Amino acid sequence: MTTSEDKMVAAADGIEPSALKTLSAYLHDSHRGYDQGRRLTHDRFLRIEFTELAEKREKMAQDVDALLRQHDEAPRKGGSTLGAAHRAFLDLKGTLFGQGRLRVLREVVRGEAALEDAYDEALAADLPVEARQLLQRQHRQVRATRDRYAAMLDHDEPQEQALALQGSGLVARFNRLTQPVTSNPILSAIVVTAVSVLTARLLRSRSSHRYR
Numbered sequence: 001m002t003t004s005e006d007k008m009v010a011a012a013d014g015i016e017p018s019a020l021k022t023l024s025a026y027l028h029d030s031h032r033g034y035d036q037g038r039r040l041t042h043d044r045f046l047r048i049e050f051t052e053l054a055e056k057r058e059k060m061a062q063d064v065d066a067l068l069r070q071h072d073e074a075p076r077k078g079g080s081t082l083g084a085a086h087r088a089f090l091d092l093k094g095t096l097f098g099q100g101r102l103r104v105l106r107e108v109v110r111g112e113a114a115l116e117d118a119y120d121e122a123l124a125a126d127l128p129v130e131a132r133q134l135l136q137r138q139h140r141q142v143r144a145t146r147d148r149y150a151a152m153l154d155h156d157e158p159q160e161q162a163l164a165l166q167g168s169g170l171v172a173r174f175n176r177l178t179q180p181v182t183s184n185p186i187l188s189a190i191v192v193t194a195v196s197v198l199t200a201r202l203l204r205s206r207s208s209h210r211y212r
Contacts, residue, residue, distance in 0.1 A: 016125035019118075020068055021076040023135075026118045027061035028076075030111065037104075041097050046104065053145065060138050067131055105153045112146035 031054055038050035065075040097104060119139040123132065 016122065016127075017068065017071070017073045019122040019125060020064060021073070023118045023122045024061060024064045024068065025076045026115050027057050027064060030115060031057035031061055033111065037097075041104070043097075043101060043104075046101070056141065060141070063134060063138070067134065102153065102156055105149055105156065108149045109146055109153060112142055112149065115142050116146060 034050040034054035034057060038047050038054060041047050041050065068075050116139070119135060119142060123135055123139065127135065
C-alpha cells in the first residue's frame, strides 16, 4: 500500500503519480484496443498495423508501469475513461469495421491525439532526467503514429468522395447534384442564407394567416 510518505518522496523526486497513472491506463487501453482491432478487421494492412501497434503499446505500458513501481506507486489496473471509449470503438464486435476503412482511420487518429494529450500532461511535471527521456521517446512514437494515420485519412477521404459520386443510385445522383454547391464554400454560404430567408418568410406568412 502506498503511504502518504511514499507520495511525498515521489513528489520530491519529480514524479507526478496521477499523471503517470493516467498515462499508464491510456497505454493499456491502447494495447487492448489494437489487439482487439487486429482480430476484427478484414483489412490485411490494418491487421498488420494493429498487431505491431498492440505490441508496441504493451511494451510502452510496461515501461511506464516500471517507472511507477520505481517510485513505490502501483499502476492503475483499470482503463482510463477516454481510453476506454477509444477501446470501445475498436471492439464493437465488428460493427465499426463493417462501416468502412475511413471510420476506423478517424478513430485511430482520435485515440492517438488523446494519448498525446496524456503525454503532454505527464511531461508538464518536473521529471527526473531518465523518466523525461523515456516519456519523450514514447511521445514521439505516438505523434508519428497519429501523423501517419492522419496522412492516410487525408489520402483516402477524396477517393471515397469520388466513389460516392459514381453509380446510378438515388444517393449517388443526389451527391452529383449537390457536389458543385458543397465543394464551394461561397456558394454554400449563399444557398444557406437563401434557404434561411425563404424559411423565415414562410413562417411569417403562416403566422399571419393563422391570426386572420
